Amino acid sequence: MAILLLDDGTVESDLGEISRELSPLGIYLKHYDPGTSLLFPNLIEQDVLTDSEKRFIVELHNGVFEFLQQENGYVWCDLLNLHPGSFNLETLIAGYNRYHTHTAAEPLYILAGEMIFGFIRPDGSQVQLLVQPQDYIYIPAGVEHWCSPTASLHCKAVRYFSTADGWVPNYTGTHLRDSLNKPR
Ligand SMILES: CSCCC(=O)C(=O)O
Ligand SMILES: [Fe+2]
Ligand code: NI
Structure with a gap:
């Protein structure tokens, strides 16, 4: 389950x-229980996957979450x-963890492991969202974000694309605010 x-x-x-906190940004979060990881428990445990294992x-x-593609027109x-x-x-991490936007939405479904996303709220404050297995997150086109794996360095996620070229990052230059180290 997600933590903000x-x-x-x-x-x-x-x-x-x-x-409620993220809705002003148009970010959509949902938790689906049960997820689909139980359909391929051995592959979920495996770090290295072949292309055909990924396709599988x-x-x-x-087969279970086809509606996500149909409702949103993912190609x-x-x-x-x-x-x-x-x-x-x-x-890879250095590319993800700088603020950027995309001209297409960034939706993903976490199968295993976790990921942290950072967003800027309308009041200018920066928030961090931890997403975990069975969480589905939808970041609309144009919404500034950064992303990072957690210390476990494990994440398996289905990424949905609505344009042929996928998620091309447009770096915005906004600096990350480390809320844990900010002076009080
Ligand atoms: C690693 S999940 C998504 C990271 C990201 O924001 C991107 O690839 O654009
Ligand atoms: Fe992104
Ligand atoms: Ni491992």
């Missing part, structure tokens, strides 16, 4: 409250598989 950290140190773990996972997942999707041995992990 506000910039005053408040932690919110109630999904309804989190949704995505196909089984979409293709893939499996993001981050683990400690991921190729170019540091470069």
